[in-house]
Amino acid sequence: MKQNRMLWLLDRLERDPRADPLIDALRTGVRSLPLGRGRDVLHGRWLGHPVHPLMVQVPVGSWLSAAVLDLRPGRSREAGLLVGVGLAAAVPAALAGAVDWAELHREQARVGLVHALANGAAVGLYATSLAHRLGGRTGAGRTYGFLGLTAVGLGGLLGGHLAYRQASGANHAEEVPHVVRDVWHRVGGVSEFPAGQPVRRVVDDVPVLVVRESGGTVHALAERCSHLAGPLSEGTVADGCVRCPWHGSVFRLSDGWNVRGPATAPQPAFDTRIRDGHVEVRLRRNGREADGAWSGTATERAHGHAG
Numbered sequence: 001m002k003q004n005r006m007l008w009l010l011d012r013l014e015r016d017p018r019a020d021p022l023i024d025a026l027r028t029g030v031r032s033l034p035l036g037r038g039r040d041v042l043h044g045r046w047l048g049h050p051v052h053p054l055m056v057q058v059p060v061g062s063w064l065s066a067a068v069l070d071l072r073p074g075r076s077r078e079a080g081l082l083v084g085v086g087l088a089a090a091v092p093a094a095l096a097g098a099v100d101w102a103e104l105h106r107e108q109a110r111v112g113l114v115h116a117l118a119n120g121a122a123v124g125l126y127a128t129s130l131a132h133r134l135g136g137r138t139g140a141g142r143t144y145g146f147l148g149l150t151a152v153g154l155g156g157l158l159g160g161h162l163a164y165r166q167a168s169g170a171n172h173a174e175e176v177p178h179v180v181r182d183v184w185h186r187v188g189g190v191s192e193f194p195a196g197q198p199v200r201r202v203v204d205d206v207p208v209l210v211v212r213e214s215g216g217t218v219h220a221l222a223e224r225c226s227h228l229a230g231p232l233s234e235g236t237v238a239d240g241c242v243r244c245p246w247h248g249s250v251f252r253l254s255d256g257w258n259v260r261g262p263a264t265a266p267q268p269a270f271d272t273r274i275r276d277g278h279v280e281v282r283l284r285r286n287g288r289e290a291d292g293a294w295s296g297t298a299t300e301r302a303h304g305h306a307g
Contacts, residue, residue, distance in 0.1 A: 010161050013114060014107040023109050030102035042096040043261035050169040050264060052100055053159075055093035060152060062086035063126060067149050070142045080133040083126050083145060090123050100169065103247045103262040105228060108168045111158055118155035122148045171265040173226040177283060180204045184273070184280045193218070193279060198242060200233035208270065208281060209233050209242065211253055219253035220270035220281040227263035255284075 035042065044051030066082035069075040094116075101112045125148035133141035162168045180203055187201040193212040200223055201208045207223035209232045221242070223232050230246030237243075241259055243250050249263035256267035270281040 010111065010158075010165070013111055014166075016110060019110060019113055020106070023106075023113055026113075027102045027109070030098050033099075035099070039099055040261040042099040044096075044264050045258060045261045048264055049171070050096075050100055052093060052096040053163070053169070055089070055096050056159075058089035059086035059093060060156070062089065063122075063145070063149055063152060066145060070145055076133060076138045076141070079145070080130060080141065083130045083133070083141075087123065087126055087130065090119075094119065094123075100262065103227070104168050105166075108162060108166045111162055111166065112168070115155055115158035115162060118151050118158060122151035122155060125151060168228075169264075171226050172224060172229040173222045173265065173268055176206055176222045176268040177285065180206050180283045182283065182285065184282045186275075186278050186280050187220075189278050190274060196237055198233045198235060198237055200231070203281065207231075207233070210272075210279065210281070211237055211242065212279075218272040218274070218279055220272050221251060221253065221256045222268040225249055225251075225263060226258070226265040226267055227261075232267070 033039075040046070042051065044054075047054070062082045063086045066079040066086070069079040069082065097112075097116065097119075101109060101116065104112055125144050129141045129144035129148060132138075132144060163170070185203045187203065187208065187210060188199075190212070193199050193210055195212055195214040197211070199210045201210055209221045209223040210218065211220075212218045221232065224230070225232055225244040225246065227244065227247055227249050230244040230249075232242050232244055232251070235243045235245045237253070240254065241250050241252050244263070247262050248260070249258060250260035251257065251263070251267045252259055254269075256269035258264065258266045269284045271284050273280050
């Protein structure tokens with residue numbers, strides 16, 4: 001059976017390195033923007049998933065509605081208004097997309113660049129459409145509008161490939177609760193976990209990050225970053241948090257909460273205890289009632305004093 005032609009072209013785009021120098025330059029530029037806390041807002045950390053797909057609904061919806069009105073006589077004024085609304089909404093949507101794009105893998109960034117170029121072409125075509133409409137050249141305005149909608153469709157196809165085929169923006173730790181058995185797992189002797197150092201262990205084929213604090217408290221999180229599966233065991237531990245070495249996402253060790261993006265989802269966290277000189281972990285599941293053995297403080301649980 002022959003491969004789908006469209007998928008073949010997209011796979012080829014992922015492997016094509018010719019645009020890499022441009023990607024590196026643009027990535028550096030986006031990362032240098034003085035956005036401060038606004039960067040996490042644009043990533044969608046407050047929402048729990050990327051905000052860019054939500055924001056693009058306004059320009060796409062406006063432009064699609066304008067195309068419908070352009071098919072009806074006498075509705076050019078309303079169609080022009082919708083074109084303008086779409087152009088205004090495209091600016092923050094593009095900024096959110098650029099901030100996300102700057103933190104993608106190389107193959108994702110290649111597709112994302114063409115996605116951005118298609119959407120940029122759409123913005124240019126719609127701006128031209130609006131200019132013609134304002135100048136009374138309605139026919140030309142409609143033509144440029146339909147061309148813009150075609151470019152938007154291509155951009156949407158590439159955006160879908162990014163989201164669903166390449167999993168950009170997906171939670172890469174979502175499968176952990178479905179894979180790890182709901183039992184205590186022994187991951188090593190206490191001496192195998194130097195204080196303040198991240199250590200990687202595997203539980204039911206799932207990598208787990210284990211960190212023992214100098215006071216004895218033991219923390220455990222899913223080891224693959226929820227952003228793009230970066231190895232947290234190779235990251236840095238400071239102030240009760242671990243920082244991903246790939247894109248800088250910061251997670252709280254006590255509960256896996258994503259303190260800083262680009263990660264928009266927290267890390268699955270594990271309860272811990274020490275039994276017979278060995279560290280044991282159990283996935284912390286939502287809604288679990290304290291079973292009596294683990295109703296003490298984190299330090300008590302870490303030393304195995306409770307229960």
